Amino acid sequence: xxxxxxxxxxxxxxxxxxxxxxxxxxxxxxxxxxxxxxxxxxxxxxxxxxxxxxxxxxxxxxxxxxxxxxxxxxxxxxxxxxxxxxxxxxxxxxxxxxxxxxxxxxxxxxxxxxxxxxxxxxxxxxxxxxxxxxxxxxxxxxxxxxxxxxxxxxxxxxxxxxxxxxxxxxxxxxxxxxxxxxxxxxxxxxxxxxxxxxxxxxxxxxxxxxxxxxxxxxxxxxxxxxxxxxxxxxxxxxxxxxxxxxxxxxxxxxxxxxxxxxxxxxxxxxxxxxxxxxxxxxxxxxxxxxxxxxxxxxxxxxxxxxxxxxxxxxxxxxxxxxxxxxxxxxxxxxxxxxxxxxxxxxxxxxxxxxxxxxxxxxxxxxxxxxxxxxxxxxxx
Numbered sequence: 001x002x003x004x005x006x007x008x009x010x011x012x013x014x015x016x017x018x019x020x021x022x023x024x025x026x027x028x029x030x031x032x033x034x035x036x037x038x039x040x041x042x043x044x045x046x047x048x049x050x051x052x053x054x055x056x057x058x059x060x061x062x063x064x065x066x067x068x069x070x071x072x073x074x075x076x077x078x079x080x081x082x083x084x085x086x087x088x089x090x091x092x093x094x095x096x097x098x099x100x101x102x103x104x105x106x107x108x109x110x111x112x113x114x115x116x117x118x119x120x121x122x123x124x125x126x127x128x129x130x131x132x133x134x135x136x137x138x139x140x141x142x143x144x145x146x147x148x149x150x151x152x153x154x155x156x157x158x159x160x161x162x163x164x165x166x167x168x169x170x171x172x173x174x175x176x177x178x179x180x181x182x183x184x185x186x187x188x189x190x191x192x193x194x195x196x197x198x199x200x201x202x203x204x205x206x207x208x209x210x211x212x213x214x215x216x217x218x219x220x221x222x223x224x225x226x227x228x229x230x231x232x233x234x235x236x237x238x239x240x241x242x243x244x245x246x247x248x249x250x251x252x253x254x255x256x257x258x259x260x261x262x263x264x265x266x267x268x269x270x271x272x273x274x275x276x277x278x279x280x281x282x283x284x285x286x287x288x289x290x291x292x293x294x295x296x297x298x299x300x301x302x303x304x305x306x307x308x309x310x311x312x313x314x315x316x317x318x319x320x321x322x323x324x325x326x327x328x329x330x331x332x333x334x335x336x337x338x339x340x341x342x343x344x345x346x347x348x349x350x351x352x353x354x355x356x357x358x359x360x361x362x363x364x365x366x367x368x369x370x371x372x373x374x375x376x377x378x379x380x
Contacts, residue, residue, distance in 0.1 A: 005071075005299075012068060016075040019048065024079030031080065031205035032350060037161050038083060038205060045076075046117030051091050056099055059111035065306040066240070070247035070298060077251025081354030082205035084248045086119065089157045093241035093362065094120035097166050097182055097233045100240075101225035106184055110164060121165030121187070123153040123211050124234055133168075133231070136180060138213060140169040142227075145220060147183065149213040152195060155361075159194060159209025162187055166237075167213070168230045180230030183222045191216030202353030239312050240305060242362045246298040246318035249358040253294065253326035256333040256351040257287050263337055274336065283332040290329060294322035313375035320368035323358040330355045 005013065023041055031038050045051065054069040055061025062068075069092060077084035091114060098110050114120055128135045138151025149169050158165075164186050170179040185192070195210025225233055261284060264275035274280045297318040304311035330352040334341035341348050359365045373379075 013071050016072050020075050020079040028080040035204040043117055051117050052115030054091060055111050055115055059107045060115045061111055066243060066302040067306050070244055070302045073244045073247040074251035077248040078255045081252050082203035085203050086158055086206040088244040088248055089122060090120045092244045093237050094122040094165055096237040096240045097224055098184055100236060101233050105221060110184060118163040119158050119161040121156050121158045121162040123156050123165060123167040125153060125155045127154050136170045138169040140171060146217045149216040151213050153211045156209055156211050159211055160207035168234055177231040178228050181227045182224040182230040182233045183218055184224055185218050185222055189216055201356060238362055239310055242319045243298060243301045243315040245358055245362045246322035249322040249326040250294050250298055252351050252355045253291055253329040256330045256348055257291055259348050260333040260336045280336060283336060287329045287332055290325040294325045297321050313372055316368040316371040320365055324365060326355045326358060
């Protein structure tokens with residue numbers, strides 16, 4: 001039983017790490033302060049092939065699968081939580097539904113664009129429903145030649161930066177999940193507009209906005225899959241993507257851990273280095289152990305997905321554990337830094353802010369526990 005990355009994966013991680021060390025970490029704090037998307041760096045990573053990494057080769061992707069996507073996400077998150085969010089949404093969940101259920105024309109249209117660095121969105125959440133999509137109010141109606149969409153989506157990552165994406169709407173709320181369909185559309189389509197930009201606790205360099213659809217008309221070939229398959233497409237996309245959020249949490253936790261260890265080796269108190277105090281040693285030991293567990297869970301789930309298993313239980317376990325462990329590790333890192341850890345002068349306060357939402361988006365911790373329990377119990 002071998003839990004080590006192979007040589008190709010190790011070389012890939014080393015290359016992404018070098019890029020993050022030189023092009024992301026030195027600039028990340030400024031991106032967060034300015035709340036501006038780092039287009040220059042995004043275009044660089046697209047040029048390196050990171051955006052095409054996990055997309056199907058026959059449509060211009062790299063065919064690398066979830067393991068390589070998770071490695072890239074983890075390393076990017078080590079430098080910038082916001083940049084890694086834009087990446088995992090655009091190159092992961094926003095494309096999964098198209099890659100799995102899209103028509104040939106949709107794949108040939110959207111996969112190359114994502115691979116070349118165009119940013120994508122995934123519009124499911126609404127003001128009245130997050131984890132529970134039953135109250136979906138974004139409606140669509142069908143004409144002879146078109147679909148017409150109206151409604152509002154909220155908490156949409158990449159809302160400002162995106163060029164295209166996937167939106168879910170219902171034919172009739174009374175139909176429940178059987179009324180939901182998925183559509184691929186251009187953000188510049190008449191009738192689509194940006195609503196409020198959220199003022200978030202962290203991950204400031206990427207936008208989270210409302211998307212408003214007001215009699216937005218799309219052609220019949222915008223439908224992904226068949227009418228009524230929207231919930232299946234949404235859940236499959238989330239199931240395949242949540243492991244990348246585990247990788248993101250892992251990267252943020254690794255950054256906090258590295259800073260905690262560095263500071264413990266340099267800072268003295270009561271006549272000796274912080275790292276010589278047992279209380280600090282225990283914090284570091286617990287953090288090192290949790291990092292190792294989170295990494296094993298994350299890459300086992302990614303490996304299973306790459307070998308044809310949807311890995312619903314394993315991905316939920318990885319996301320649940322990695323995100324909550326990252327919270328504990330970031331908390332300890334701030335504690336080790338003391339007062340300075342609560343200021344913008346120390347990167348650990350940014351890590352703590354960036355981490356918190358990993359326990360919420362793409363399924364809260366409570367939803368992960370629900371998914372795990374249903375798999376264990378065999379509940380449909």
